[in-house]
Amino acid sequence: MSNLSIDGERLLARLRALGELGRGADGKLTRLAASAADKLGRDQFVQWAKALGLDVRVDRIGNIFALWTEATDPKAAPLMLGSHIDTVIDAGIYDGCYGVLAGLEVVETLREAGFTPCRPIVIAAFTNEEGVRYAPDMMGSLVYSGGLAADAALAVKGADGSVLGEELARIGYAGAEEPGFLKPDAYIELHIEQGPVLEREGLAIGAVENLQGISWQRITIEGVANHAGTTPMALRHDAGHAAARIIAFLHERASASPSGTVATVGTIAFEPNAINVIPARATFTVDLRDPNEECLAAEEQALAEYLKQIAQEQGVAISAERLARFAPVTFDAKLVAEIESAADARGLSARAMTSGAGHDAQMIARIAPAAMIFVPSIGGISHNPKEFTPETDLVAGANVLLDVVKRLASPRACGHCRPAPPSSPCCASAASCASAACETPPAA
Numbered sequence: 001m002s003n004l005s006i007d008g009e010r011l012l013a014r015l016r017a018l019g020e021l022g023r024g025a026d027g028k029l030t031r032l033a034a035s036a037a038d039k040l041g042r043d044q045f046v047q048w049a050k051a052l053g054l055d056v057r058v059d060r061i062g063n064i065f066a067l068w069t070e071a072t073d074p075k076a077a078p079l080m081l082g083s084h085i086d087t088v089i090d091a092g093i094y095d096g097c098y099g100v101l102a103g104l105e106v107v108e109t110l111r112e113a114g115f116t117p118c119r120p121i122v123i124a125a126f127t128n129e130e131g132v133r134y135a136p137d138m139m140g141s142l143v144y145s146g147g148l149a150a151d152a153a154l155a156v157k158g159a160d161g162s163v164l165g166e167e168l169a170r171i172g173y174a175g176a177e178e179p180g181f182l183k184p185d186a187y188i189e190l191h192i193e194q195g196p197v198l199e200r201e202g203l204a205i206g207a208v209e210n211l212q213g214i215s216w217q218r219i220t221i222e223g224v225a226n227h228a229g230t231t232p233m234a235l236r237h238d239a240g241h242a243a244a245r246i247i248a249f250l251h252e253r254a255s256a257s258p259s260g261t262v263a264t265v266g267t268i269a270f271e272p273n274a275i276n277v278i279p280a281r282a283t284f285t286v287d288l289r290d291p292n293e294e295c296l297a298a299e300e301q302a303l304a305e306y307l308k309q310i311a312q313e314q315g316v317a318i319s320a321e322r323l324a325r326f327a328p329v330t331f332d333a334k335l336v337a338e339i340e341s342a343a344d345a346r347g348l349s350a351r352a353m354t355s356g357a358g359h360d361a362q363m364i365a366r367i368a369p370a371a372m373i374f375v376p377s378i379g380g381i382s383h384n385p386k387e388f389t390p391e392t393d394l395v396a397g398a399n400v401l402l403d404v405v406k407r408l409a410s411p412r413a414c415g416h417c418r419p420a421p422p423s424s425p426c427c428a429s430a431a432s433c434a435s436a437a438c439e440t441p442p443a444a
């Protein structure tokens, strides 16, 4: 079974099919969490999982779990694979979906090959990883790992005024399982890098060893609406101008950061939003990230001080609401080494690296050893319909996932290995059972 590989065409066909679900009349792909479009993707994943004979469960926050329970020890803690299938607005087809569908492909390949895992294997599709409609992001895995109460998450009001719990019920994914009902033995997430590193260095695989900290805030500036033509510049309390100063401050500070801070203002709205009215109110979001916790906290502090300064200078009132705050995460070194050795065994170039993006793995790392496998993103582009990873890289990444899963679910990994019968050409003692060649599951 050592030269087993996934069925690349089957994986790619599913990726393309899922990528068609949730496209608007304009052809743009948008499957925001708990939307009707999200339901289309969810239903498709559930259908593929059930067709594979997997046991599909849904928890209260709508996380979907497809379980392969035919293991030599069905009661053992499961090996969890997965990611998310919700998307941002006008998205690419790989972010999240690749990891969920590669997990399905790995299970299908192992079942076809007659491999019996020593422990159950479960593929997770976590709710609302993107956080575009409901903050914070990685919400489903955050709730699953105990970082946010399910009831609090279900009550979250979305950017569109909807309530997450009501929306999940509406699309039929308000599940019965308690979040956290399966405690994974380990979690491996395969994902596109969404950044420029692997492509720039000509590498096939990233073994992700850590993930940067994330700080999301909503800033509201209360100025004074006034006539655009009659109000002298010195008498204005222009919420729009104050917002522009803050946005420029964030960009300049992050660009000069020695620790790689990144800052983004991705949404902004003015009120009353009229061409000839000085904005009375500006509301915008700030996404700050840094691999170093102290640096991230320092950036938050610098912003808080600048908000005070601008409020004073411009005669406006400024308030900040925290939407998400996650400290940097370090993944499990043994799993990272497994990933590197699996890539090496396939002759794939690899390096350890940091994730710039947030992922469900950073949440599941709170309850189990976790790590990630990256494949290159062309041009480092993501959260953009131009997001692209060559098919050879997609297949290579899924094969690395396959090999890591085989090792983590082999009899040896579960300590199930017993001395092979003396007649076996393999090994005659428990000690040599530890060798790769002697993975003999206990007699049925």
Ligand code: HGY
Pocket: 129, 130, 131, 137, 138, 356, 357, 358, 359
């Ligand atoms: O924001 C992120 O990094 C992730 O895509 N949710």
Ligand code: MN
Pocket: 084, 095, 096, 129, 191, 358, 359
């Ligand atoms: Mn993602």
Ligand code: MN
Pocket: 088, 095, 130, 357, 383
């Ligand atoms: Mn994303």
